[in-house]
Amino acid sequence: MSEISKELSCQYCNEKIAASDVFCGQCGQPIDEKSEVKEDVFNALQPALLYYFITFLLLATYKLTSFFPEGFDGFILVSVIDVLIVLVFWHHNFDELRELWSLKKIKIGLITVTILFAVLAALVVSLIAAFLNRSIYEEVYYETTLYEESPFPFLVATLLVAVQPAIFEEVAFRGFLFNYLKKVTTPTSAIYVTAFLFGVIHLQFISLLWLIPMGLIFAYSRNRYNTLWYGVFGHFAYNFTITAINFWNVG
Amino acid sequence: MEQQDNLITSEFITCENCNAQVVSTVKFCNSCSFPVAGSEDDKRSFRLSIGSKKRQVKDAEEKIKTCKTIIYILAGLLFISGLVVGFAQDDYASMIVNLCISLLYLILAAWSEKNPFGAILTAFIIYVTLILINFIVEPATLFSGLLFKILFIGAFVKGVRSAKEAKDILVELEKTKSL
Numbered sequence A: 001m002s003e004i005s006k007e008l009s010c011q012y013c014n015e016k017i018a019a020s021d022v023f024c025g026q027c028g029q030p031i032d033e034k035s036e037v038k039e040d041v042f043n044a045l046q047p048a049l050l051y052y053f054i055t056f057l058l059l060a061t062y063k064l065t066s067f068f069p070e071g072f073d074g075f076i077l078v079s080v081i082d083v084l085i086v087l088v089f090w091h092h093n094f095d096e097l098r099e100l101w102s103l104k105k106i107k108i109g110l111i112t113v114t115i116l117f118a119v120l121a122a123l124v125v126s127l128i129a130a131f132l133n134r135s136i137y138e139e140v141y142y143e144t145t146l147y148e149e150s151p152f153p154f155l156v157a158t159l160l161v162a163v164q165p166a167i168f169e170e171v172a173f174r175g176f177l178f179n180y181l182k183k184v185t186t187p188t189s190a191i192y193v194t195a196f197l198f199g200v201i202h203l204q205f206i207s208l209l210w211l212i213p214m215g216l217i218f219a220y221s222r223n224r225y226n227t228l229w230y231g232v233f234g235h236f237a238y239n240f241t242i243t244a245i246n247f248w249n250v251g
Numbered sequence B: 001m002e003q004q005d006n007l008i009t010s011e012f013i014t015c016e017n018c019n020a021q022v023v024s025t026v027k028f029c030n031s032c033s034f035p036v037a038g039s040e041d042d043k044r045s046f047r048l049s050i051g052s053k054k055r056q057v058k059d060a061e062e063k064i065k066t067c068k069t070i071i072y073i074l075a076g077l078l079f080i081s082g083l084v085v086g087f088a089q090d091d092y093a094s095m096i097v098n099l100c101i102s103l104l105y106l107i108l109a110a111w112s113e114k115n116p117f118g119a120i121l122t123a124f125i126i127y128v129t130l131i132l133i134n135f136i137v138e139p140a141t142l143f144s145g146l147l148f149k150i151l152f153i154g155a156f157v158k159g160v161r162s163a164k165e166a167k168d169i170l171v172e173l174e175k176t177k178s179l
């Protein structure tokens, strides 16, 4: 038995305890237990489920029904609502998320590797898609015709398809959704769950084959390095490459 | 200071529950919280509470198992319906989609062995997502097999809660050296 150190005392009965004690010898209460109230899982997960299903309903209504206007207008409208939903949750979790944006955690070498890897992945995925068939091809590529209605098609496409998801999907899936899940389960479990949801919410079921691995890599790096930056740069590089190939093919 | 000297020179006793050596002045074992200085009643109620926790884990594991079975059933159903739309109706795009989701469920079922909470939660969300997709495309589909949908959703909700509960109790049991 170790000697009793002067600083340690039981949080329940104030009796002195040894560093090796798991339970207090006088009152039998656990020593390091955080005095947290055990909350129902679904209560704890409520905001996560809320974000997921609201966003899902928005995207599903846009992709599967004619509720939203056709063409560029509809796409802009849905993107704006999508961003607004994320902003509400971002605002609610602002302090927790702020540390994930810290620039100090960026390592230039890793960022470069991330970008190169993302570009390579995008090239491979588009080759596979082109090789498979037209129906899968359309899943991978975004319609260029959509942007022809706008003054600078390539610039607008870059903003909507590469910049917007790189920031807002990362804040959502690797930011607050990840944090909500980490409250009820292990980080590893949070990595997998957010990756699956990230894949599914895109509503492109063949693309799950690469969306889920992408989600896994981004979530892993978010957990490993405690930053969103690798996800943001990787996500941007991937989507930008797909967009560029897309315009190249058309032009 | 006095107390410290007193403790260092004091005798040790062996905990009946975990065999740890504890100072004879304590009321509870420092390593497993067993009431070493308690009455027979205290000791019995400690063992009873461990027993009831173990039973809770068993119950939870039953519900987790039900969910695993459901996930395998869903994987199988989608696989079959994928083949049917593909080869009987020549709808290869739908076939690939169905096979992809079937594969997804299969992965989740396999993952549920290692991490029931994450896998069942994910399967539950995907299941509800697919019901909603079908509903948005064709509202009438909501009512086909409605009873099964309700049963499966109920089982998933219980499964998610049970997986979390089982994990929490196992941590507690581990701490009281009762596994």
Ligand SMILES: [Zn+2]
Pocket (backbone or CB within 6 Å): B015, B016, B017, B018, B019, B020, B029, B030, B031, B032, B033, B034
């Ligand atoms: Zn003990």
